[in-house]
Structures are given as structure tokens and as C-alpha cells.
Amino acid sequence: MMQEILVALAEQSALKYSTVKDEVDIRGDISDRTLRQIAPTTNDIAVALVARRGRQNTVITTPIH
Numbered sequence: 001m002m003q004e005i006l007v008a009l010a011e012q013s014a015l016k017y018s019t020v021k022d023e024v025d026i027r028g029d030i031s032d033r034t035l036r037q038i039a040p041t042t043n044d045i046a047v048a049l050v051a052r053r054g055r056q057n058t059v060i061t062t063p064i065h
Helices: 002-020 032-038 043-055
Strands: none
Touching: 002 032, 002 043
16 A cells, blocks of 8 residues: 555656646755645545556456347
8 A cells, every 4th residue: 555655646746746847946945835836735645546546446348249
């Protein structure tokens, strides 16, 4: 489970950063405002985990004609 959380955190961090990368500077001290723009929330992580689990548990079936 910890590995899944870390993967989701990395994915969400990259996604959020990619949307504002031209607007923020992450070198040196990072302001609270910048962190709020680039850091995923716990809800973001939870949604990503549920989505990942859903993809892993999806069963593909082929209808019989």
C-alpha cells in the first residue's frame, strides 16, 4: 500500500506541477502559495489511488455471440 501511495503522490505532483511550471519557481525557498499550487492534496491522492485500484481490478470480458 505504501508503494501505491508513493506512486500516486509522484503522479499527482508531476501533474499539478506541469500545469503551473511556467508560473512558479521551485528553486530555493518555496512559498506557501507555490506549494499550494504544486502540491497534491490528500483528496487528490485518494482519488488517484481509487482510480489506480479500479484499473487494476478491471476485468475485461469478451461477450460470447
